[in-house]
Amino acid sequence: MKTPTHQESVEHLGECAQCPNSSSKAQVDLDDTGRRRFLNYLLGTGLGATLIAIFYPIIRFITPPQVIEATQNSVTAGKVSELALNSGKIFKFGNKPGILIRSASGEFKAFSAVCTHLDCIVQYEPEKRQIWCACHNGQYNLSGQNVGGPPPRPLEEYVVNTRGEEIVVSKA
Amino acid sequence: MNAETVRLWLDDRVGIGSIAAVARKKEIPVHRHSIWYYFGGMTLFLFSVQVGTGILLLLYYRPSAETAFESVQFIVTEVKFGWLIRSVHSWSANLMIATLFIHMFSVYFMSAYRRPREMTWLSGVLLLFLAVGFGFSGYLLPWNKLAFFATKVGTEIAGVIPVVGRPMLRFLRGGDDVTGATLTRFFGFHVAVLPAIATVIIGTHLALVQMHGMSVPPGLAGQNIKKMKFFPNFFLRDLIGWVLAIGALAALAALFPWELGEKADAFASAPAGIRPEWYFLFMFQTLKLIPPKILSFDGEVLGILAFGVGGLMLFIVPFLDKPGKPRRKRVFTAIGVIVVLYIVALTIIGYLG
Numbered sequence: 114m115k116t117p118t119h120q121e122s123v124e125h126l127g128e129c130a131q132c133p134n135s136s137s138k139a140q141v142d143l144d145d146t147g148r149r150r151f152l153n154y155l156l157g158t159g160l161g162a163t164l165i166a167i168f169y170p171i172i173r174f175i176t177p178p179q180v181i182e183a184t185q186n187s188v189t190a191g192k193v194s195e196l197a198l199n200s201g202k203i204f205k206f207g208n209k210p211g212i213l214i215r216s217a218s219g220e221f222k223a224f225s226a227v228c229t230h231l232d233c234i235v236q237y238e239p240e241k242r243q244i245w246c247a248c249h250n251g252q253y254n255l256s257g258q259n260v261g262g263p264p265p266r267p268l269e270e271y272v273v274n275t276r277g278e279e280i281v282v283s284k285a
Numbered sequence: 286m287n288a289e290t291v292r293l294w295l296d297d298r299v300g301i302g303s304i305a306a307v308a309r310k311k312e313i314p315v316h317r318h319s320i321w322y323y324f325g326g327m328t329l330f331l332f333s334v335q336v337g338t339g340i341l342l343l344l345y346y347r348p349s350a351e352t353a354f355e356s357v358q359f360i361v362t363e364v365k366f367g368w369l370i371r372s373v374h375s376w377s378a379n380l381m382i383a384t385l386f387i388h389m390f391s392v393y394f395m396s397a398y399r400r401p402r403e404m405t406w407l408s409g410v411l412l413l414f415l416a417v418g419f420g421f422s423g424y425l426l427p428w429n430k431l432a433f434f435a436t437k438v439g440t441e442i443a444g445v446i447p448v449v450g451r452p453m454l455r456f457l458r459g460g461d462d463v464t465g466a467t468l469t470r471f472f473g474f475h476v477a478v479l480p481a482i483a484t485v486i487i488g489t490h491l492a493l494v495q496m497h498g499m500s501v502p503p504g505l506a507g508q509n510i511k512k513m514k515f516f517p518n519f520f521l522r523d524l525i526g527w528v529l530a531i532g533a534l535a536a537l538a539a540l541f542p543w544e545l546g547e548k549a550d551a552f553a554s555a556p557a558g559i560r561p562e563w564y565f566l567f568m569f570q571t572l573k574l575i576p577p578k579i580l581s582f583d584g585e586v587l588g589i590l591a592f593g594v595g596g597l598m599l600f601i602v603p604f605l606d607k608p609g610k611p612r613r614k615r616v617f618t619a620i621g622v623i624v625v626l627y628i629v630a631l632t633i634i635g636y637l638g
Contacts, residue, residue: 175456226554231441232440233434233438233555248438249438263572
């Protein structure tokens with residue numbers, strides 16, 4: 114609802130008690146609306162600042178902090194003896210899962226185990242000799258290429274080196 | 286001091302007479318579609334079962350990645366009737382979603398969202414999303430493998446939304462990955478945030494239903510429709526339904542106790558045969574069948590956005606379908622039938638596949 118300005122209320126009363134003469138009437142009204150506008154401005158900015166002071170910390174609080182981790186470029190994913198031919202295992206690459214595969218011909222391959230579709234963890238399917246995601250039936254070949262189901266991109270491939278018995282996986 | 290003195294004393298101070306007057310005045314139309322009037326009350330009843338059993342579970346549940354699974358295991362193996370309380374909570378949640386869907390579709394097909402009930406419909410759609418939020422957050426709490434992957438996929442879906450997706454994903458997960466931080470957050474949503482919001486919206490929804498009374502389907506308008514007193518006639522019929530529901534819950538909990546599964550492991554492959562709760566199954570199956578690329582867009586992004594738009598469309602139904610336009614009404618009925626058929630068909634395929 115619009116509140117009546119001083120001028121309007123004065124006009125309503127028909128006379129101006131605060132105005133010594135009619136010529137200064139407009140001047141006083143102008144001063145008064147200016148004062149009102151100034152007070153509204155103070156109140157408005159004060160209220161706005163208070164709301165920002167309340168909600169800014171809350172919004173920052175509910176946003177989880179970025180955890181800075183030592184970037185790991187290589188990791189020992191397992192031992193040669195623990196992987197049979199045509200099998201795979203999940204290993205930890207920092208805080209992400211990776212998949213290490215020993216193909217039927219004995220070759221080692223390693224990829225990110227995070228399905229590019231919707232973040233599930235893939236597995237090796239020995240019967241079909243492919244990488245499979247159980248969540249939405251995504252399929253990848255042994256080069257990490259998405260060959261079936263909904264995944265839109267290939268799996269990230271890692272470099273595999275064997276140092277004696279140890280299998281070392283590193284980012285390309 | 287007799288009962289009448291107590292009643293008068295109370296009426297003087299809290300005005301119980303006016304509540305009784307409202308109950309006396311409320312009437313329910315009796316016609317061939319009256320059966321659908323029971324499903325709102327049934328949903329409310331099952332919600333109250335959720336509140337009761339949820340509070341009981343809180344006495345033992347411990348919300349952290351290290352203790353959550355073990356505490357639920359303790360509830361179902363050691364605590365007396367713990368298996369019953371936990372199973373009733375899970376079953377009642379599922380039945381509540383089912384009755385909510387029935388309630389929503391019956392309101393939809395009977396055009397009960399039309400003027401002056403647009404806000405009742407809006408509050409109801411909000412309650413649908415809240416119920417899904419309850420289901421999604423509660424599903425993670427036992428911290429088992431299925432829950433872990435369901436949460437990974439569900440939050441990743443939120444992350445697909447352009448611009449706001451990534452911050453929303455981090456907000457939901459409490460970080461970049463699904464971890465103990467996610468569990469703690471979901472626990473907070475499930476037992477504090479969502480119940481607080483639900484209390485306000487359920488209150489509004491019920492107040493609006495009282496204010497406008499029950500809607501009579503447009504097809505029956507103008508006919509001489511019989512009325513039934515809400516109290517006690519309709520209320521007692523409601524009560525029979527609720528007693529049957531208690532029986533059904535007890536039977537389901539005893540015959541098909543809710544499984545706990547294996548503890549979540551962030552470094553294990555998703556188990557074969559994994560699938561979400563039935564009410565997410567039609568969306569899950571769609572995401573499974575959608576091709577990876579549609580034109581130059583990621584298929585799953587388009588699928589998820591389509592479901593998002595579909596959900597938002599629910600809000601504006603009462604503003605599009607207005608009385609006096611029978612052809613438009615037929616279009617809405619057809620859309621409703623197609624949606625129901627789609628949900629049913631994809632759910633069945635999801636179960637078979």
